[in-house]
Amino acid sequence: MNAHVVPRPTASAMGTAAPNGTEVLRLEGATVLYGGTPAVDAVNFSLWRGEVHALLGENGAGKSTLTKVMAGVVRLSEGRLFLNGTKVQPTSPREALALGIAMVFQETSLVPTMTVAQNLFLGQEAMYNRPRGINIAAQQFLQSLNFHVDPGTTVAMLGAAKRQMVEIARAVLHKARVLIFDEPTATLTPEEKGHFFALVAQLKARGVSIIFISHALEEALAIADRITVLRDARHVLTAPARELDRAALVKAMVGRDLSQSFHGRRKALARPAGARVLSVQNLRMGAAVRNTSFSVFAGQVTGVFGLVGAGRTETFKVVAGLLKRDFMHGGEVLLRGRPVRYRVPAQAVRDGIAYVTEDRKIEGFFETMSIAGNIHIGLLAKLRGRRPFVNRGEQRDVGALWVKQLGIKAVTAEARVIELSGGNQQKVVIAKSLVQAPELIIFDEPTRGVDVGAIAEIHQLINRLADEGKAVVMISSYLPEVLALSDRVLVARQGKVVEEFSAQEASEEKIMFAAIH
Amino acid sequence: MIAALSEWRDRVLGRGDAACTVPVLDGALKPTQVLEAAAPVHLAEAARDLVSDGHRLWLADGPSVIELAPQHDGEVQARELLRCDAPVTALCALPDAQGGGLAVAVGGRELRLVGGRQGGRAWKEADGRPFVAVNAIAASADGLIVSDGSAENGPDDWQRDLMTLGRSGRVVRLDPATGKAQVLAEHLHHAFGVAAHGSAVWVSESWRHRVVALGAGDRPSPVLDHLPGYPSRLTPAARGGWWLTVFACRTQLVEFVLREPAFRSRMIATMPPELWIAPQLRPAQSFLEPLQSGGVKQMGVLKPWAPPRSYGLVIRLDAAGRPTGSLHSRVGGRHHGIVAAVECADALYVLSRGAGCVLRLELAGLEIE
Numbered sequence: 001m002n003a004h005v006v007p008r009p010t011a012s013a014m015g016t017a018a019p020n021g022t023e024v025l026r027l028e029g030a031t032v033l034y035g036g037t038p039a040v041d042a043v044n045f046s047l048w049r050g051e052v053h054a055l056l057g058e059n060g061a062g063k064s065t066l067t068k069v070m071a072g073v074v075r076l077s078e079g080r081l082f083l084n085g086t087k088v089q090p091t092s093p094r095e096a097l098a099l100g101i102a103m104v105f106q107e108t109s110l111v112p113t114m115t116v117a118q119n120l121f122l123g124q125e126a127m128y129n130r131p132r133g134i135n136i137a138a139q140q141f142l143q144s145l146n147f148h149v150d151p152g153t154t155v156a157m158l159g160a161a162k163r164q165m166v167e168i169a170r171a172v173l174h175k176a177r178v179l180i181f182d183e184p185t186a187t188l189t190p191e192e193k194g195h196f197f198a199l200v201a202q203l204k205a206r207g208v209s210i211i212f213i214s215h216a217l218e219e220a221l222a223i224a225d226r227i228t229v230l231r232d233a234r235h236v237l238t239a240p241a242r243e244l245d246r247a248a249l250v251k252a253m254v255g256r257d258l259s260q261s262f263h264g265r266r267k268a269l270a271r272p273a274g275a276r277v278l279s280v281q282n283l284r285m286g287a288a289v290r291n292t293s294f295s296v297f298a299g300q301v302t303g304v305f306g307l308v309g310a311g312r313t314e315t316f317k318v319v320a321g322l323l324k325r326d327f328m329h330g331g332e333v334l335l336r337g338r339p340v341r342y343r344v345p346a347q348a349v350r351d352g353i354a355y356v357t358e359d360r361k362i363e364g365f366f367e368t369m370s371i372a373g374n375i376h377i378g379l380l381a382k383l384r385g386r387r388p389f390v391n392r393g394e395q396r397d398v399g400a401l402w403v404k405q406l407g408i409k410a411v412t413a414e415a416r417v418i419e420l421s422g423g424n425q426q427k428v429v430i431a432k433s434l435v436q437a438p439e440l441i442i443f444d445e446p447t448r449g450v451d452v453g454a455i456a457e458i459h460q461l462i463n464r465l466a467d468e469g470k471a472v473v474m475i476s477s478y479l480p481e482v483l484a485l486s487d488r489v490l491v492a493r494q495g496k497v498v499e500e501f502s503a504q505e506a507s508e509e510k511i512m513f514a515a516i517h
Numbered sequence: 518m519i520a521a522l523s524e525w526r527d528r529v530l531g532r533g534d535a536a537c538t539v540p541v542l543d544g545a546l547k548p549t550q551v552l553e554a555a556a557p558v559h560l561a562e563a564a565r566d567l568v569s570d571g572h573r574l575w576l577a578d579g580p581s582v583i584e585l586a587p588q589h590d591g592e593v594q595a596r597e598l599l600r601c602d603a604p605v606t607a608l609c610a611l612p613d614a615q616g617g618g619l620a621v622a623v624g625g626r627e628l629r630l631v632g633g634r635q636g637g638r639a640w641k642e643a644d645g646r647p648f649v650a651v652n653a654i655a656a657s658a659d660g661l662i663v664s665d666g667s668a669e670n671g672p673d674d675w676q677r678d679l680m681t682l683g684r685s686g687r688v689v690r691l692d693p694a695t696g697k698a699q700v701l702a703e704h705l706h707h708a709f710g711v712a713a714h715g716s717a718v719w720v721s722e723s724w725r726h727r728v729v730a731l732g733a734g735d736r737p738s739p740v741l742d743h744l745p746g747y748p749s750r751l752t753p754a755a756r757g758g759w760w761l762t763v764f765a766c767r768t769q770l771v772e773f774v775l776r777e778p779a780f781r782s783r784m785i786a787t788m789p790p791e792l793w794i795a796p797q798l799r800p801a802q803s804f805l806e807p808l809q810s811g812g813v814k815q816m817g818v819l820k821p822w823a824p825p826r827s828y829g830l831v832i833r834l835d836a837a838g839r840p841t842g843s844l845h846s847r848v849g850g851r852h853h854g855i856v857a858a859v860e861c862a863d864a865l866y867v868l869s870r871g872a873g874c875v876l877r878l879e880l881a882g883l884e885i886e
Contacts, residue, residue: 273544275839279743281538282769293541329531332538337743339533488544500543 022049023085024209025070025101025178030079032065039065041233042079047178052200052210054224054241056217058253058423058451062233063213067180070211071103072096083178094123102176104167104184110155116142116166117151120173145169146195159309165192172203179203180211183449185219197223215451216478217246229253254453270487270503274298275336277440277471278319283331285323288314290495291331296440296473301466303486304475304497305511311495312475313358316442320355321348335440349381354438356430358445358475364429367418371410371428372399374417378432402431407457423454430461441465442473447481459485479508491515528776537772540726540745545832545840551883552829552855552867553846557874558593559585563604565672566653566750567857567868567875570610574861575619576868576875577605582621582631587862591877599631606672609654609661611635615693620661622651625672628663628691635693643689643698650675650686653721653750657713661691662701664708664720676795678707679724679747680774680781688720688731702731710750712759719759719838721748726767728838740838746830747796752859754833755880758841760858760865763830765796771826797827798854799871827853827871833885842885844878852876 025047032040040062047053055063068074069081072090080087083099090096093103110119117138121129138151147165155163164184171179185193200210200223214220220227221241228238229252236252278296283289289311296302306312317323319333321342333340335351342348345355357363365374376395380387399413406427410420417428426446433441443462447455462485466472476482482489489506491499491514499514527533542548563579574585574593580601585593603624611618611633618633626648629639641647643665650666668685670678677683686708688701701718702708710721718731719740726744728751729737741748746763754760774781774794784793791797829846846852846869854871860880867876 272841276544276743279540281536281540293539293543295541295543297544327530329537332536334743337739341532490543497541500547502547 023047024049024051024083026082027066027069028080028082030066030069030081031077032062032069032074033077038233040069040230043230043233043235045228045235045238047209047211048225049209050204050207051226052204052212052224054212054214054220054227055230056214056220056227056249056253057230057236058421058453061230061253061451063230064182066230067103067182067211067213070096070101070178071180072101073103097174097176100175100177101180102171102174102178103180104164104171104182110163110166110170112156113154115152115154116149116158119155119166120151120170122170141173142169145172145199168196168199172199176208178209178211180213182213183215184212185214185216193219215449215455217249217452221246221249231255250452253451271300271466273300273488274469274471277336279332279334279337280315280319281332281334283315283318283333284326284329285311285314285318286326288495289318289325292492292496293331294490294497294500296471298439298471299466299469300487301462301472301474301485303482303489304473304492305477305479305482305489306492306515307477309494310492310515312492313444314495315492316355316444316473316475319348319440320353320442321345322355346381349436349438350384352437352439353442354433354436354440355442356433356444356446358448360425360429365417365425365432368416370399370414370416371403371408371420372396372413374428375399375402375413375431375435378435382436398435402435406431406434406461421451421454423450423458426450426454426458430458434465438470440471440473442475444475445477446474447476447478455481479511482506482511483508535776537769537776539767539769539772540743542745542766542843542845546745546830546843548845548847549843550845550847550850551878552831552844552852552869552876553850555844555852555867555876555878556591557872558591558866558877559583559595559875560873561868561875562873564868564870564873564875565604565606565856566608567859567866568608568610569752569859569861569866570612571755571861574859574866574875575608575610577608577621579604581605582608582619585866585875587864591864593875593877601629604672606650607652607654607663609656611656611661611693615656615660620654620656620693622648622654622663625650625652625666627651628654628661630693638693638696640691640696640698643687643691644700646687650678652708653710655711655713655751657690657718659690660693662711662713662718663689663691664711665689666707666709666723675707675709676790676793677785680785680793680795682775683707683724686722688718690718702737705737707747709764710748710762712751712753719751721751721761723747723749723764728761741834741840744832746828748832749855750857751834752857755860758836759834759838760860761832761834762855762858762867763828763832764798764854764856764870765826766828766830767796768826770794771796795826797871798856800827800849800851800853829853829855829869829871831855831858831865831867842883844883844885 027045030040030043057063072092072095117134120138135151142149149162224241227241229236275298276295277298281293283292304312318325322345372395376398403413408424408427446458487503489501490497493515527535561578566577568575576583582598584596584598587593601623605621606625607622609620616634618636619631621629621631627641630636648665649668650672652666653664655662665687667678667683684704684706686705687703688708690699690701706722706724708720709723712719721728727742728740730740746766749762749764752760829852831844832840833842835841851872852869856870857868859866863880865878
């Protein structure tokens with residue numbers, strides 16, 4: 001079950017793993033304090049020339065903060081940063097870039113209203129910029145990286161995977177000697193991941209040093225020369241990747257053994273199907289959803305797997321009223337046997353459909369509002385009629401209840417969502433949906449960008465909902481997750497569901513074959 | 518006025534009742550090849566119905582009623598029991614409490630009791646309306662329940678009944694002791710299959726792709742609807758629940774044709790029925806047959822959720838009428854047009870009109886409850 005389906009770079013493809021030992025970057029006793037609380041606490045870290053160094057840890061462990069120090073986004077409260085033996089203190093990303101340190105952020109920092117080419121050359125503008133010249137240069141550069149992105153496309157029109165590719169391309173373009181990738185593969189397809197790993201191998205061969213933050217432990221084990229694990233803002237271990245395995249990493253990251261909670265569900269325990277809750281018949285939506293049909297049953301987790309572009313998210317957004325099917329001959333959606341066509345998502349919410357988005361930062365919550373405020377909004381969406389005032393007492397009670405029920409780690413339910421780790425933010429998004437008491441819950445990539453500890457908790461929650469008789473849909477690109485949780489697996493390809501497997505039949509090979517062929 | 522406008526809007530936009538959509542075969546209806554792999558135990562080209570009393574089987578084959586006696590080796594021994602003057606369209610083995618013997622529908626127009634205490638009694642009409650397409654008979658505590666598929670089209674003209682959107686089916690209760698007939702429901706969209714369920718009667722309404730329950734004085738209430746095919750006979754399963762046969766699956770092409778009255782009337786008027794764009798009981802035999810748009814080849818297999826005009830399907834229902842499993846003969850198979858499935862001893866016997874044979878499946882080997 002631990003095998004990951006993304007293409008793995010072979011040792012030869014990645015070049016010889018042994019770094020030459022020349023230290024490029026060193027952090028000594030690095031400490032960053034936020035309001036007196038250490039986000040990074042006395043961490044020592046070193047990066048060698050031509051090395052891929054994976055930085056692992058649960059959300060909130062301090063990985064991003066540590067790398068942000070190097071990239072000039074955050075300043076050290078204590079400690080020192082050395083670059084090629086010289087003490088430096090970059091105060092801005094531009095200054096870090098001038099020193100040769102570039103960071104590809106988890107949340108893309110591209111300008112959505114500008115084209116890909118304009119984003120690539122942002123900050124390098126001349127007095128006169130010939131758009132055609134920029135486009136040609138961008139095209140040549142993207143092709144040299146094997147990235148198939150149209151340079152004339154506005155970034156807002158790109159999917160998450162393509163945005164990530166542009167972000168990576170921009171860092172490479174700036175000829176950085178130290179590249180920091182924060183979750184670079186989370187949104188890439190297996191094919192794109194293959195290209196990315198090849199790119200990493202190329203960069204490494206040129207002597208570029210790479211820091212690689214990822215929650216995909218198998219990727220880190222395959223791609224990295226050394227691995228450093230942080231936990232609770234402190235350094236736990238640094239060791240050569242070949243001396244580690246998944247179990248050792250998980251234990252180092254969370255301080256406990258999680259192997260049973262993640263992939264522990266046996267296939268023999270697949271739940272029987274209850275009543276048919278959702279029946280989608282010949283649904284069409286532009287080129288994204290093409291005549292797709294499937295059903296979802298109560299008391300089961302229906303896993304939906306597919307590559308990026310398979311139309312999974314779009315299909316379920318139509319079901320949840322977030323997108324509209326084709327105006328003419330768009331097919332039928334039946335909820336408990338009744339045809340439904342929602343103009344707005346609130347109608348779907350009132351019918352008992354909850355959609356937990358894959359893009360929590362954009363669609364999932366209001367980041368500057370409190371946890372309780374966000375969860376209460378979910379409740380308000382369910383209620384009919386207008387409320388002139390927000391009932392603060394109700395908001396507080398609802399917030400406290402769900403913080404407790406889902407184990408959201410926050411000082412208080414009044415804490416702002418932006419201050420939470422990715423896993424806890426995801427729990428807020430889930431709580432916002434569950435407070436609506438839905439009968440059909442659609443989880444879209446529920447554990448993307450979530451640490452292993454929170455993953456186990458979210459998986460337990462999904463199982464619990466199905467055990468309670470809810471119809472649960474889980475869209476996921478991570479096959480071990482699909483296999484571990486699903487009672488039946490639907491495979492989507494090119495806008496339609498093309499295959500169905502029972503839990504007993506499903507295997508990684510069968511699912512991938514159906515998703516590609 | 519508003520309803521007419523809504524209907525017009527739906528026709529233009531392909532929505533609501535005008536949506537040419539078909540439910541998918543998934544979940545408990547996920548296609549298998551179990552039916553296709555089943556062994557034929559008796560060939561019967563003109564067979565129409567198969568019934569059992571738990572120990573013996575009776576088969577309506579053309580004008581004959583054949584008794585099939587299961588043997589220890591899984592084979593059956595056939596013996597002609599009686600011969601009528603017209604094809605036998607439905608059969609029922611009467612329990613001893615009702616006098617025993619067989620109820621036989623002859624030509625769809627007459628129902629006769631053969632053998633037993635009430636032997637010789639016959640019905641040709643109910644409530645002043647003659648029988649036209651009697652296609653299923655079931656015994657209940659207070660008599661016989663009969664489904665009469667159509668008032669206009671006989672049993673062989675079921676395709677015409679579908680293409681003319683027939684809704685003249687009815688369900689009748691007959692009392693063998695007194696000869697009284699009582700109409701339980703009428704204006705059904707091709708009643709084909711009945712079963713007594715407590716005080717209610719379950720009826721397959723083929724053209725509306727559903728099974729409905731008829732209670733005392735109530736309107737028919739759906740037990741199981743949005744089926745992906747045209748349901749037919751219902752028989753009880755020994756371990757509780759039911760076997761429901763589906764004699765053909767729906768396709769978007771046929772659904773589309775059903776929404777085009779001008780095309781249908783021209784097709785009916787100018788083409789022989791075997792070339793109509795309509796469901797069939799048996800797989801394609803002629804290259805003249807219209808294109809079967811539902812066949813989509815993926816991963817080297819013609820996918821079953823886009824079935825062509827003929828298909829083989831038996832659905833296992835639980836006591837509440839919810840599907841729990843199914844047996845299939847898929848695209849490219851031969852055992853299509855399933856019209857009866859009955860349990861006898863430790864096996865399930867299935868009548869395939871498409872292949873003209875009786876199939877036998879060991880109940881213990883079926884991975885469905």
